[in-house]
Amino acid sequence: MRDMRDYLEWLEARNELIRVEEELSPELEIPAFLRRVMYDKAGAVLFERVKGHPEWRVAGNLFTSVETVREALGVERLEEIGERPLKLMESLPLGLSDKLSSLGKLRELGNYLPKLVRKAEFTRNVVEDEPLNFVPAFKTWPKDGSRYLTYPLICFSDPKGVNSISVYRVMLLDGERGVIHWQVHKRGSQAWRDYLERNGGKMPVAIAIGSDIGTLLTAVSPVPYPMDKLLFAGFVRGSGLELYRLPNGVLVPANAEAVIEGYVQVDELSEEGPFGDHFGFYDKPSERNELYPVFHAERVYYRDNPIYYGSVVGKPPLEDAVIGKAIERIFLPLMRVVLPEVVDVNFPEYGVFQGVAIVSIKKRYPGHGKKVLNALWGTGQMALTKVIVVVSEDINPHDINQVIWAIASFVNPERDVLVIPKAHTDALDPAVPRPPLGSKLGIDATRKFPEEMDGRVVEEVKENPEVLRRLEDLFKKYLGG
Incomplete structure (x- = not known):
């Protein structure tokens, strides 16, 4: 055009x-x-x-x-x-x-x-x-x-x-x-x-x-x-x-x-x-x-x-929410150049882009989630993001319920919540007493390695694949698939 x-x-x-x-x-x-x-x-x-x-x-x-x-x-x-x-x-x-x-x-x-x-x-x-x-x-x-x-x-x-x-x-x-x-x-x-x-x-x-x-x-x-x-x-x-x-x-x-x-x-x-x-x-x-x-x-x-x-702004979701989502998708490949472990990212529209980000990663070692939190705050415009949640790659960052489950299941606040005081923030943030100086919150909601759990191993429940195979015909009969 x-x-x-x-x-x-x-x-x-x-x-x-x-x-x-x-x-x-x-x-x-x-x-x-x-x-x-x-x-x-x-x-x-x-x-x-x-x-x-x-x-x-x-x-x-x-x-x-x-x-x-x-x-x-x-x-x-x-x-x-x-x-x-x-x-x-x-x-x-x-x-x-x-x-x-x-x-x-x-x-x-x-x-x-x-x-x-x-x-x-x-x-x-x-x-x-x-x-x-x-x-x-x-x-x-x-x-x-x-x-x-x-x-x-x-x-x-x-x-x-x-x-x-x-x-x-x-x-x-x-x-x-x-x-x-x-x-x-x-x-x-x-x-x-x-x-x-x-x-x-x-x-x-x-x-x-x-x-x-x-x-x-x-x-x-x-x-x-x-x-x-x-x-x-x-x-x-x-x-x-x-x-x-x-x-x-x-x-x-x-x-x-x-x-x-x-x-x-x-x-x-x-x-x-x-x-x-x-x-x-x-x-x-x-x-x-x-x-x-x-x-x-x-x-x-x-x-x-x-x-x-002219564009107009106000409480979301307005036109800037669409713009933010388009930018999110376009710049995901560039984000992966800096942080290859990043799988996906979601800036929720009600998070007004700079307010909240949810990032999924391929976690490879203990402390990897916190490493990504700090790296993101040091990268371009992500430096202004107030709250970042990092989840493991099997959690869909665009499904808020999955993210909430990950926070509830994998976050021990004294270990996994990171607060950065007196940091440079978005000058437009209405929650900050004296902008652009505020604070940041990072939540490491990734699955934890044994080293991060003092050796405790928490086992997730999983279906028996053989039982599921035997019930497959019944699923189709009563559930249509």
Whole structure:
């Protein structure tokens, strides 16, 4: 699919798109409608008339279900996407005899590389007078501090030339300034700090609105640095992303509906919030010790009849729950590169992704469960996960009842519960007194080796296979199978 418009047409052909003809406001009304539709699992929405913004239409709930995302990306399993870069890495030549056999794989890599183009439809129109007021940004909850860009594709490169396209909410201060909520552990924050240390002055930044579904998913994905996220977009999409270079030098998706060009003054900071977040609580600036950079919008480019895409969050399960599940599947193969013992992972939708993770492993030695707990907390965005439960490979992490049984059966709290005090946590966690400093909980619910039980051996009950064989005909007669 070339862009967001193709995706909307595809959704409509599947009867997964609601068109709303009545005029609604982007302040509270559209977000409330989107939440109700998502809670009812009724599909995506396209608002044809937007109060105060006659030039625009608004799309929402584009990530209707994991199954829809999978089919849109054209794969049998979402894990295939995470396997693509790994297969190419495996084929890199290690010696002279390997070089010829690797040429086909290197050509395959070229299919995923981004491509620079000289034209983009969004350059047809431009607004330079208070450009942020031109955009139908949402006010999603009554006590939000302002209107917000809630799914902006923040585009930038760091001083090393690594390109990024990421989603950070942006609170609009006025028609020309907004506050970018990139937390200290995010790529944007690190690039900003590098600019401050090396160059000072202005860091070129652009905000793209809307793109194809693969690029939208890439932007919110925890791609490990220093992998170029514009390259990773090619792996997710299945083909290289076309890019357009703005006058300020920033590369943006050529298929965007609109692009806001500007910069961050690297030493200009501001409070941000309140904002009703995905935990279902207001994230207030008075509760955290963080300030965020101010984005200066110089102009906005936009396509004819542009479509704004905004996501809404609140108590789960909303659109971000689908996004989280898709990311879970895509990044499982990459997690296994770091921890080969990992069998599967589940971020339960009511665990709001960063809150709870359940991981099954092939346990090989005493203490292996705790080793995995500590390793996960030291790996990428898993560093923010508050509660991790590790189970043995025969326990399905997606079956909560099996997980509860494993906790009840294999956990001796004084031995198997690990609490990490005063650890860096998700700055949005409503349970933490002084975010982003909180604590973490690890539960080793794996089956225990004798060494971990002081020699005690606990034997599980098992059916007699011969008895089951004799009863097989009766099972079929009375139970149908």
